[in-house]
Amino acid sequence: MVTTSQLTQGKKPEKARREGHPGIALTVIAACQLMVVLDATIVNIALPHIQGALNFSTTDLTWVVSAYTLTFGGLLLLGGRAGDILGRRRVFMTGILLFTAASLLGGFAQEPWQLLAARALQGVGGAIASPTSLALITTTFPEGPERNRAFGVFAAVSAGGGAIGLLAGGMLTEWLDWRWVLFVNVPIGLLIAALTPLYINESERHPGRFDLPGALTSTAGMASLVYGFIRAAEEGWRDGLTLGSFAAAVVLLGSFALIESRAREPITPLRMFADRNRSGTYVIMLSLAAAMFGMFFFIVLFVQNVLNYSPIEAGLAFLPVTVVIAVGAGLSQRFLPVLGPKPFMVAGSTIVALGLAWQTLLSPDSSYVGGVLGPMLLFGFGMGLNFVTLTLTAVSGVAPHEAGAASGLLNATQQIGGSLGLSILTTVFGTASRNEAEDQVADFMAHASPEQKAEFAKTHELPAPWSHEVLAQGISTAFIPAVAMALLALVTAILVIRVRKSDLDALAGTASAAGPVAG
Secondary structure (H helix, E strand, C coil), rough: CHHHHHHHHHHHHHHHHHHHHHHHHHHHHHHHHHHHHCCCCCCCCCCHHHHHCCCCHHHHHHHHHHHHHHHHHHHHHHHHHHHHHHHHHHHHHHHHHHHHHHHHHHHHCCCHHHHHHHHHHHHHHHHHHHHHHHHHHHHHHHHHHHHHHHHCCCCCHHHHHHHHHHHHHHHHHHHHCCCCCHHHHHHHHHHHHHHHHCCCCCCCCCCCCCCCHHHHHHHHHHHHHHHHHHHHHCCCCHHHHHHHHHHHHHHHHHHHHHHHHHHHCCCCHHHHCCCCHHHHHHHHHHHHHHHHHHHHHHHHHHHHHHHCCHHHHHHHCCCCHHHHHHHHHHHHHHHHHHHHHHHHHHHHHHHHHHHHHHHHHHHCCCHHHHHEEEEEHHHHHHHHHHHHHHHHHHHHCHHHHHHHHHHCCCCCCCCHHHHHHHHHHHHHHHHHHHHHHHHHHHHHCCCCCCHHHHHHHCCCCCCCCCHHHHHHHHHHHHHHHHHHHHHHHHHHHEEECCCCCCHHHHHHCCCCCCCCCCC
C-alpha cells in the first residue's frame, strides 16, 4: 500500500528537477513569447508573395495581418483568466498546441479564406499562451532580483520580437518560400510543448466561474474598435461600416465596464485600476505600442521601396534595434530597485519621442545611416528602458490568483495599442500620400518621356523618382501622430506615476507579501 508520505516523496524529485533548471524554464517561456510576438511581423515581408500565390486583392491582403491581430488582441483577457482558473501550465500548453496546429494549416493553405481562418486561429492560440507565459514567471521565480531578471528577458523578447520577425521573414521568403513563415512555428511549438511539463511547475488552480458576459463584450468591443480603425484606413472616416464599428465598440466596451463592476468573479477586476501606477502603465504601454507598430511598418516600406533593399537586407536593417533594446532593458533591470519606475518611464518616453520626431524628416534623399538607423537606435533604446519597467509595474502587488488577468491586460494594451496606432498612422499616410501624388502627377506630366506617360496611362502608378516622393512624404507625415503618441506616454509618466517605497522594496525582493500596493 502506498502511503501519503511515499506519494509526497515521489513528487519531490520531479519538483526539484524543475526548480533546479530555472534557465530552461525561462527559455521555454521566452521562446513562446518570441514565437507569438514575431508572428505579428514575420509575414509582413512575405505579403507580396502571398498575394501572388493566393490571388489576394490589395485590400483583402491587409486581413492576413488583421485576422491575427483582431483575435489575438480581443481574446487576451480571456486567456489570462483561463490560466488563473484552469492552471497556467495546462492552459499554456493548450495555447501552444493550438498555435502550432494553426501554423501548419496556414502553411498548406490553397485559398485565401483558408489562410485567413488559420491566421485567426493562430491569434486564438497566441491569446491563450501569451498572457499565461507572463503569469508563469510569477509562479516560477520568487519576487526580487531573480524575477526581475526573468522579466527583463521576457520584456526584451517582447520588444525585439518584431524586428526578429522581419529578419526571419526576409530569410525564409527569399531562401525558401513564403509558406515557411508559417511552417517554422511547427517544430518550435512542438519542442516548447514537450519541454513545458518537464521544467515548468503547474500553478495553483483558483476555482471559479468564467465571466462569459465580460469575456464576450470585451472581446467583441476590442475587435470592433480595431476593425473600425482598420476600416477607416481603407475606406475613410465617413464610411458607414467605420462609424458603425466605432458605435458598436462604445456600446460593447461600456457594457463590459458595467458588467465588470457588478460581476462576482470579473474577467478583469476593476480594482486593479485603482492603483495609479498600474493605470498609468497601461496608458503608457498603449501609447508606445501604437508608435512601435507604425515604426516597423513604415520603415519596412521605406527601405524596400525607396532604398531598394531586398527582403533579407530589410530584415538586417532592423537588427541594431534589438541590440539597443537589450541594452536599455539591462539598464532598467539593474537600477529599477534603486530608482523606481518613474525615471525610466520619463527618460524612455522622451527618447522614443525624439527618435520618432527625427523620422518626420525622412525624404527620398535620406540614407540608411542618417535617416533610418539613427532614429531607430534612439527609438529602440527608449523602448528598452520602458518595456522592463512597464512589465514589472503592471504585475507588481497583484494577488497571485489575479496575475493572469493583470498580465493579460498588459498584453492586450500592447496589441490593441499597436493595431489602433498602425491604423491611425496609415490613415494619415494615405491622406498625405494622395495630396502629394496630385503635385507629383503634375510634375510627372510636365517632365516624363512619352514612353513613361504611356505606361502611366495603363497602370496609373507613378514611376521613380516621383513615386519615391509620394511615399516619403506619406511616411514622414505619418510619424507626426506617432510623436504625439509618445508625448502622451511622457505626460502620463510625469503626471501619473509615483515613486513609492513599497514598490522599491518589492523590486529589491524585500517586500514581505505580494498584496495590492496602496495608492
